[in-house]
Structures are given as structure tokens and as C-alpha cells.
Amino acid sequence: MQFRILGTMEITDQSRSIQLRGMTQRAVLGYLLLHANETVATSQLLRALWGDKPPITARKMLQNAVAGLRRRLDARDARQVSLLTHAPGYLLRVDPERVDWFRFRGGAEQGRAELAVGAWGAAATLLREALGLWRGPLLADLAEVGVDWPELATAEGMRLAVLEDCAEAELAIGRHHEVIDELAAAAEAAPRRERLCGLLMMALYRCGRQADALESYRRTRTVLVDELGLDPGHELRELERSILNHDPSLALLAAGGTAVSLRSAPADLTGPAEAAADGADARQGAAAQGADEPPPQGDARAAGSERGACGATVERKWVSVLLVRAQEGEGGEAQDPEDAAEGMRWVTAAVREEVDRYGGVLHGRMGSVWLALFGVERNREDDAQRAVRAALAIRDRVAARQPADALPEPAPRAAVATGEVLVTPSREPGHDAGTPEVAGGVLDVGMRLLMLAAPREVRVCDATRQMSEAAFVHGASAQPMGGWRVTAIRECRVADQPTPPFVERERELEILRALLRDVLRRRRPQLAAVVGEAGVGKSRLVAELALTVGDVADGFRFVLGRTASFPTNTPFGPLADVVRSLLGVRHTDSPTVVEERLLHTVRRLVGPGEAAARLLPHLRPLAGLTPGPRPRGGTPEAFAAWRRFLEEAATERPLVMVFEDLDRAETPMIEFVQELIANARPVPVLIVATARPVQSQPRPCRHAGFRDSTTLLLDPLSDAGAAFLLSSLLPPLGPGEQPLDARHPLVASIGGNPLFAVEYARALRDGPADREIPTPPAVRSIIAARLDTLPRGAKAVLQDAAIFGASVDAVALAAVGGRSWIEVRRHLESLERGEFLRRNGRVSVTGDPEYDFQQVVVREVAYAQMPREVRSAKHSRAARWLEMREAERAVPRAHRPRAAPLAAPAG
Numbered sequence: 001m002q003f004r005i006l007g008t009m010e011i012t013d014q015s016r017s018i019q020l021r022g023m024t025q026r027a028v029l030g031y032l033l034l035h036a037n038e039t040v041a042t043s044q045l046l047r048a049l050w051g052d053k054p055p056i057t058a059r060k061m062l063q064n065a066v067a068g069l070r071r072r073l074d075a076r077d078a079r080q081v082s083l084l085t086h087a088p089g090y091l092l093r094v095d096p097e098r099v100d101w102f103r104f105r106g107g108a109e110q111g112r113a114e115l116a117v118g119a120w121g122a123a124a125t126l127l128r129e130a131l132g133l134w135r136g137p138l139l140a141d142l143a144e145v146g147v148d149w150p151e152l153a154t155a156e157g158m159r160l161a162v163l164e165d166c167a168e169a170e171l172a173i174g175r176h177h178e179v180i181d182e183l184a185a186a187a188e189a190a191p192r193r194e195r196l197c198g199l200l201m202m203a204l205y206r207c208g209r210q211a212d213a214l215e216s217y218r219r220t221r222t223v224l225v226d227e228l229g230l231d232p233g234h235e236l237r238e239l240e241r242s243i244l245n246h247d248p249s250l251a252l253l254a255a256g257g258t259a260v261s262l263r264s265a266p267a268d269l270t271g272p273a274e275a276a277a278d279g280a281d282a283r284q285g286a287a288a289q290g291a292d293e294p295p296p297q298g299d300a301r302a303a304g305s306e307r308g309a310c311g312a313t314v315e316r317k318w319v320s321v322l323l324v325r326a327q328e329g330e331g332g333e334a335q336d337p338e339d340a341a342e343g344m345r346w347v348t349a350a351v352r353e354e355v356d357r358y359g360g361v362l363h364g365r366m367g368s369v370w371l372a373l374f375g376v377e378r379n380r381e382d383d384a385q386r387a388v389r390a391a392l393a394i395r396d397r398v399a400a401r402q403p404a405d406a407l408p409e410p411a412p413r414a415a416v417a418t419g420e421v422l423v424t425p426s427r428e429p430g431h432d433a434g435t436p437e438v439a440g441g442v443l444d445v446g447m448r449l450l451m452l453a454a455p456r457e458v459r460v461c462d463a464t465r466q467m468s469e470a471a472f473v474h475g476a477s478a479q480p481m482g483g484w485r486v487t488a489i490r491e492c493r494v495a496d497q498p499t500p501p502f503v504e505r506e507r508e509l510e511i512l513r514a515l516l517r518d519v520l521r522r523r524r525p526q527l528a529a530v531v532g533e534a535g536v537g538k539s540r541l542v543a544e545l546a547l548t549v550g551d552v553a554d555g556f557r558f559v560l561g562r563t564a565s566f567p568t569n570t571p572f573g574p575l576a577d578v579v580r581s582l583l584g585v586r587h588t589d590s591p592t593v594v595e596e597r598l599l600h601t602v603r604r605l606v607g608p609g610e611a612a613a614r615l616l617p618h619l620r621p622l623a624g625l626t627p628g629p630r631p632r633g634g635t636p637e638a639f640a641a642w643r644r645f646l647e648e649a650a651t652e653r654p655l656v657m658v659f660e661d662l663d664r665a666e667t668p669m670i671e672f673v674q675e676l677i678a679n680a681r682p683v684p685v686l687i688v689a690t691a692r693p694v695q696s697q698p699r700p701c702r703h704a705g706f707r708d709s710t711t712l713l714l715d716p717l718s719d720a721g722a723a724f725l726l727s728s729l730l731p732p733l734g735p736g737e738q739p740l741d742a743r744h745p746l747v748a749s750i751g752g753n754p755l756f757a758v759e760y761a762r763a764l765r766d767g768p769a770d771r772e773i774p775t776p777p778a779v780r781s782i783i784a785a786r787l788d789t790l791p792r793g794a795k796a797v798l799q800d801a802a803i804f805g806a807s808v809d810a811v812a813l814a815a816v817g818g819r820s821w822i823e824v825r826r827h828l829e830s831l832e833r834g835e836f837l838r839r840n841g842r843v844s845v846t847g848d849p850e851y852d853f854q855q856v857v858v859r860e861v862a863y864a865q866m867p868r869e870v871r872s873a874k875h876s877r878a879a880r881w882l883e884m885r886e887a888e889r890a891v892p893r894a895h896r897p898r899a900a901p902l903a904a905p906a907g
């Protein structure tokens, strides 16, 4: 349903016109539409309709009109529009996009935001579009029968102000010929508006009509002097003087007094000219990268102002750089160039393969040094870990081709550094669109570490170490600023002595223990899914369970498998971890040891005969024994063999089997877990799956509601819990020091996430005491990874919201980001679903809900990703926009002319 009131009132439903009965109905609806999504008091409506002397039957007539309207409107689609009784009167709830009056205001706001930053072309397009919605005076049919609400006059004032802004923008881009007629007509109708007069003078002067320009000045001056006894203001007088003197500045001076160059836009990052020129490319780029959004409407808005040539955005990002120095063959100056080239090709292929596998991009090579980047296209929370894994893999591959006593020179070495860079999508034509430019000091840090690295060593910077500590063991380097050596990959085990003290999850732990008792009592498998965001404490809960299984019953065996976040050569990695733990083998054990343990265990469980012979071939690949690629999909025989092995193990001793991060496991692994639960023999086994709440339905949760399965959702800790956790992580307090309070600003940054508490505490301990704490790397990488799961448009809207901080609404964001209101609202809804923003319960003037950030750090990270220049341009747009909104509100209702009574109230 569409409501048009900028002219005669028209209501259409799917392009069929809806007729209203009589003037009262029209007037009631007209008034409610002007105040859509606000409560209008009955007394206010009565006064609008009948002035100070309403007839005795006025209330009744109003009620009848409302009832009639409801029949015509609500009946069609109550979701689109509904007329509610809302003390002390009525509330017309309607999507502002369906009312031309609000569309006009939204468009005007956007256009003015462009004007405020000197984006004349975009401003002119938007303002023209808004003005185009007017078909005549506001509610012309009501005005004709004598309705004279102050709102009508205010609206006309607003229309003229938008016309003036539009003319200003059009004059600035040399459209003086086009605007003259419209300005002349408007100035004739509103001769007291000095700005209008000034714009007309300017247009006439630029068309070579100096005499006409001076004539229009005299007309306005006469009206002002005659009617108000005032002279025109300073600006208009100055303009007259300049015209008389043929002042050359007139060619460059827009009527509002703003100096503009006739070059249509600044050619910097924030310039709309570039955006317009790049519009087509931007759309192509978006399509090529599979962005899931329709191209923005309208050329002026075709590209967000901060976009580069390939449609991606210039962004500050934290990335991990991997530098590898390697040579194949003897290397050195004596090597034959053809051999060197051959060796180089081999190393390049190996580097590319490993970098690809761990999700990085190979950026280039300089001599025998290769550079790869992790996190440029999209941040993942484990970019640093991936880079180190790639480094280790490349080192091992290259080293494996060299004799053990190879000279230091050809021996491979690598360095990983993590830090902030500016990522600029490549602009050069013909340049591979996938290789953006990257600049930042972290590249130098990487080079320094690479130079310090000993043969076969992988060196990392401190940020990389902090972000990958869970996966690797590090040794400090002896050199100053020498970073850390990666000495080993951590074994997959639950922590024996987890720190910090366990907070607030007693209930969840008790539920898991109750399930254990159940498993023992009923001797049947149970599945528990532990679901929560990264860092909320899923693994810790599992570790606490491991520590206390002994309290429930003796003899439980506890095994755990992790899901890698990068592709591995088998989907059954977590199961392989579990099997290896049951065999009691480590990564470092030789194949002979593993084979021996496998034979021994299987024979112990099923006996030496045929049963063992059937199981062994299926277990060998999981134990890491079969050379070559391990099984991709599981055959029914393999599934049956694995299940049998686990059942026998559980029969021997009750079993707790944990699969960590199962949400990112590949389908065959998930299918195996489902199959296990569905078909396992009655044996005592508790399967715990941890997972993040991905999309709407996390995969391990699909079991929810099935027999023998339980889902535990881990919510954030309470503020008091977070404060306690933080205090316990900090050095003991000195005498007289206050313990941390739940209202401490850091508690808000932590947002109930224990991992964030651990990281902030580390930053507090290690950082200088008197400075503000920057977002710790591990926290930032989690948030950055979440932001990079968003479609590009939604992420841009979130960044715009970060400019405002708190309490943003769609209109404000549309104005600052140069996007359509509808598009912004769609993104806001998805950002709320993704738990980035939440509604704060207030509603803006346009009836749009206002939003706040759910977590302070999300705002910090989103803000920090915008380049300085973009940030400051957006800040000034936001400031101008807020100013304009205030100015519009500044005319208090009481000072507007009073309503005249409706001349002929008709039923």
C-alpha cells in the first residue's frame, strides 16, 4: 500500500486506488500520516479538524471516521499499516517508505549529507529525486476546502529549503541554465526568502543576465522594506555589490557563500567523482566476488565513497605476513642459472600449495625470499596460526629434499609477523584483481625476523606468539627484538591445571556430570552439545569435566579430538585424534611404535582372530599409518569398524569422548557422530561436541529434541563474574587499592567473554600503566573475523554506525554512508540477527528503531578498520547531518501559526 500526500491525497494498493468516504476520513488520515508512527492525542485531532469550537458530535464523528479507515486499511494488510488506539489517542503505524512525505525527508537528508561534504553531483541527484515526489501543495485537496494546519506551512518551507539546497548543488556543477525557471517561479511565490533570491541572482548572472539579476534583488529588497521595514541581509547585499562590480569570484562562489571549485569533486579517497567513475567497475567487482547484495540503486550512490577500483574497500586490517627464505639444490653464486630456475619453480610450487592450503595468498618473490599474506581478503581468527603452520610445512618440505648436513645457506627458514596494514585493492589496469597493495611496518618486522632466523627455524613476532599460543610451544630468542622461535606443535590434550579460577558455570558442569551418571546407569550413549561464541568457555567447561569425572565414578576414560580450521587431508581429523589417544600414541611416535600399539590395543579389545583383521585396515589410516591421502568419505564398512572399536573401548572402561569445534567439521565427520549416536550398542559413552552458534542452526545442535541428546548454550558471564575473573588475573592488590568493580569500563569491553578477560588482563599487566589499553590482538582477531563474515554492505553500515557510536537509526546511517534507506534497514536487521547491534527501545523521528552496539569492542574494531581519511570525512558528514536534523527540529511547535477550523466538516 502506498500513501501519497505531497499533492492531492492518493492511496493505492497494488496500483489500485482506494477511495475514502468523505472529508473527515480524509482529514483524519491526512493528519495521522503527517504524524505517522507517533501517538496523536484525540484532543489534538479534534482541534486539527474543528478548531477550538468542535461540534457536540465531534468525538462520535471522529470515532466513525477511524472505524471507516480501519475497514479500508487494516483489512488489507495489517503488517503494512495499522491504525491503533493508543492512549491518549491514536497511532498510525506505517512503514515510512510507503509514505511519500517521509521518503522526501529521507532523500533530502541524504542529499544534504552529500552537500555537506561537497559532493555536488550526488547531492543534486538525491535532492532532485526528493523534490520530484511533490505533485502539488501538501494535502492539496484538504487545503482547498480550508484546512490550514501549521504542518502544511512548515512542509512548504521544507520543500523550499530543499529546492534551495538542490539549486546550490546544481549551480556548483554549472547547471545555471537549468535552474533559472524553477528558481524564478519559487522566488516569485516566496519573495521574502533571501537565499532563494541570491541563488536566482547567481543563476541569472552566470547566464549573462546581469540586469535581471539586479532586478530580482530590487524586488526582494522592496518586499522586505515594505512589509518588514528591513534591509536585505549582509550576504545578499554583498552579492549585489559583486554583481555590480563583475567580481571574478562569482564564477567560483556558490550562493550560500561556500567557496567551491568548479572541478566537480576532490579527487581523493572520499571523492564522489571517483566513486561515480568507478561505479561500473565496483558493481562488476562485487559480482565477481560473489557479493550477495544487489547493486546499489542510482549512479550517485553506485559506490560507497571509500571503494577502490575493483569494488573492494580500502581498509586497515591486521594480517599475518609469512616470509620464507629457501633454495633448492646447493644455491649460492656458483649454481648454474638453469638449475637455479628449476629449483625456484619447485620451491614456488611448494610454497603456493601450503599457503593455499592454510588459506593465505602468495604475494610475490624477491630472489630466494617468498612473501605470503594471511587475512588480507578476509580475516580469520586464526590467521597467525595458519601462517605459522604454513611456515612449518614449507620448511619441512624443503628440508626433506636436502641432506641432513646441508650447509646453512640453502637451508630453509621462515618468519611470521602480525600487525596492522593498509590494504588497497589494486588499481592498475591489467593487474591481477586478487593482489591488493599492502603497506605497513609489519613487513619490515617480518624481514628483520627472517634475517635473524637460524637455518630451519621459524621465528615469530610477539603478536603472532600471543595469537597462536594455543597451538605451538615457543622459545624466547636471545637477540634483542629477536621475537620467538617456534619449538613444537602442542599435543592435543585437555589442560590438567587450567587457569584462571573457574567462574559461574557450576550449573552447566553439574548437567554434564548428571549425564555421566545417566550414561553409567543406563549404559547407553548420550550426546551433549556445548554451544557458544569463541572464547565463551566451551573448552574450559570440558576441561573442568575432565578434572572431575573421577568424582562421578572411577575408571572413566577421557579422550578428545579437535577440528582443524583449515582443510586437512581427511575429514575425520577429530576422530583420528580420539583413536590415537585411545591407542596412547603421540605425534612424535614412529610408525613402528604406532603399528605395535594399534595391534596390541585391537587384540586386547576384540581378541586376536578375524574380528581384529576386519578392524585393522580401517583403523590404520586414522592412526596415521597408511601412506598417501587418507580416506575422504567414510564407507559403511569403515563406519562400522570405527563404531565397533569405540564400543569395545567403552565396554572396557566407560568413555567420555569430546569432539571440539564440530561446527567447522566436514560433513562425513558429522555424519559419523550422528551414526554413532543412532546405532551404537548399549555401552556407557558420553559424547560431548563443542560448537559455535553458526547460522541459524548449528549442525551438532540438529540433535536437539532427539532422544539421548542435550544442548547447553553458554551465555556470556555476568558483569560481576567478569570483574571477578579480571581481578583474579591481575597482580594482587596493594594496600588501599580498590578491587575491580563490575562498573569498570573494561568489564564492558569484556562483554562477559572469559577469553577477552584473559587477554585484557594480559594487556593490563604487560602494557604501560598510564595509557589506555588497546584492543588485545586475540580479541581483535576474533571480532575482525566475525566482521569479515558479513556481506560487504552490512559491514560498511556497521562501520558507519561506529562513527556515531551509540543510538543510530537507518536515516542517519543512510545519510552518512550515501546508501538508500531501505538498503540500510535491511542491513540493520541482519546486523541485529548476527548480534552486532541491538535495538535500544527508542524510536527516531522517522519511526525507525534506534540501535546500539552489543559490545564495545565490536565498535572499536569496526572503527579502527576505516582509513583515517574515510573516518574524518564520515565524521564531518555525520556532524553536518546532526546539525541539520537539529535545525529542522528547532522551530518549536508552539511558535507555528495556529490551526484554522475546518470550514465545512462533512461526514
Ligand SMILES: Nc1ncnc2c1ncn2[C@@H]1O[C@H](COP(=O)(O)OP(=O)(O)O)[C@@H](O)[C@H]1O
Pocket: 498, 499, 500, 501, 502, 503, 504, 505, 532, 533, 534, 535, 536, 537, 538, 539, 540, 541, 725, 754, 755, 758
Ligand atoms: N567459566 C570460566 N571461568 C574462568 N575462566 C574461563 C571460564 N571459561 C573460560 N575461561 C577461560 O577463558 C579462555 C577461553 O575459554 P575457552 O574455553 O577456550 O573458550 P571456547 O572454547 O569457548 O572458545 C580460557 O583461558 C579459559 O580458561
Ligand SMILES: [Mg+2]
Pocket: 538, 539, 540, 660, 690
Ligand atoms: Mg574452544
